[in-house]
Amino acid sequence: MLPKALEKKDLAGWVAALAEARRVAGPVRKEISPADGSERFGWEFLADPEDLRLDYDLTVLGPKKFLWPPMQSLVHYDLDPADPKPEAVLEHEPMVLFGVHPCDVTAIGTLDAAFGQQVADPHYLARRADTAIIGLDCEKPCHESSFCLDMESLYPAKGYDLMLTDIGHAYYVEVATALGEALASAAHLRPAGPEDLKARQAATERKRAAFHLKLPLEVKYLPEALDASYDSLVWQAIARRCFSCGSCNTVCPTCYCFDVVDEIAADLKGGARVRRYDSCQLDPFAEVAGGESFRKERWSRLRHRMFRKGKYILERTGQSGCVGCGRCDRACVASISIRDTFTQISGSRES
């Protein structure tokens, strides 16, 4: 499909046109930091197309929440014990995620694999299938803790319908899918000309120059390095600082573990089975009936998370469990860094 270009002045008009058929979510300014006066951004449904801020940097939470909400009803039933009539709850509506950075595009690919493979989970997939993804390429690292180049999430080959690249006065628009083509036709996108292509090439070169590898090993060796470090005291050393608060899980764009609880409606007539984010760092996560826990030690839970991010999810889904976005590093109140951890254990690999 041929690339297109959109003048920046036409951006809000395009968003408004998209919003006629789909709910549009994108990065917006959330607040001004009282500490340093900098702007802070978050992902929200857009109330006004003008709110969209494509110059955003790393958000606390990624766009995951639109596809994988913190709480989601799975089943509804009646509280009549004679006839509960359980039924699936499948809530979805047409959405656009506008301006998704490459790391989050990659992370959504991991969620797609986790919920799409083996037993399909329509509660996730119905939302996902109804969602268009408009990516936004990065020209420079958005946070000091990010290591997306290492984790191979900076140049996603797929997982988006359109990909925008900032070329100054306009956006260069790569059209990846038929849905993307349809979305593009809602706006006055012109075919990309030679000047646009040249400008895009320059942007790509700036991107290549701006990102640097940060890990001392190639990511393909990470599972092996983790395996070699399994019995190391390094986990106890790193976990000395860990509070087991689970912030790392909450902000992670690929974490998808969940707890399941039943909730009773206020009228006492209906009940719902609800899933909600859970955290492998919390003490009761690996508890079984009767109270025995198989990961009692804080360090064993921290090790489990690092292994999930660097090895288990990759082996299970074929997609990386860590995209190197740096959110967990930034969220950690104890300054535990997944990048530093991967760096430290990389020496464990037998050479």
Place this chain on the structure above:
Amino acid sequence: MSLADINLQEGAKAESPYVPKMARVVEAAEMTDTERFFRLEMEDEPLRYEPGQFVSVTVFGIGEAPISISSSPTQGDVFDLTVRSVGAVTNALKTCKKGDRLGIRGPFGNHFDYAAMRGKDVLFVAGGLGLAPMRSLIRYVLDHRKDYRNVTILVGAREPRLLLFRDELAAWAKGGQAKTLVTVDRPDDSWKGNVGVITRLFKQIKVDAANTFAVIVGPPVMFKFTVLEVLAERVPENRIICSLERHMKCGIGKCGHCQIRGTYVCRDGPVFTYDQVKRLREGI
């Protein structure tokens, strides 16, 4: 598997794996102070399961809990559960009676490889509630008794009043189909059987290591000492079989609760060989 292999549109229309199907209680009985026995029948399609699998049981308005199936598919369309009251759901099941309706999802997980055991000796070692999942295989083997060689059943409980399936243990012992030995840690005045930990029963049996499958299910500490005993009898690690307990919430390898290293007990287990379990490390 790459992204292209995932069909979002097709998956979006898949049947929800989280909706329980309705089952009716055809029998409910007290077994001990904390354990209850249920015999259930699915209202629509009968449950098609294998020995060693588990189901998720819903008490509507309370929640869902994973429970091993205690019966063998050879007994027909009804299936049995042995439930220990430890949490909200299992405590709610205390008042559940014949005719009540429950939700069932599953069956989930792999199963005991009874085909591989054909023509061999089978040594069952069950501690406490471990007899519940093991009974599915014991009954399967006894229902196909001629396919197997010597069958030995060792059962341990802390106290006589905590023994599960007492009548069946007595019948197995009497019937001569299986050498059945029972021991308790703390006897009461009426107890006339063996006393002591389950490993002491090994002094009363002979193990033909080259032709034996040892199936061990029980609490972690019992498992460790029993594996040691069976290995001392020279049974190879890949013919020592166990079933692991985890709190599966989804049963389909998504929620993460039953994960041991890269293994999801709900899909890759709950049945493992000792050879596999020793590699899991966080397993027992």
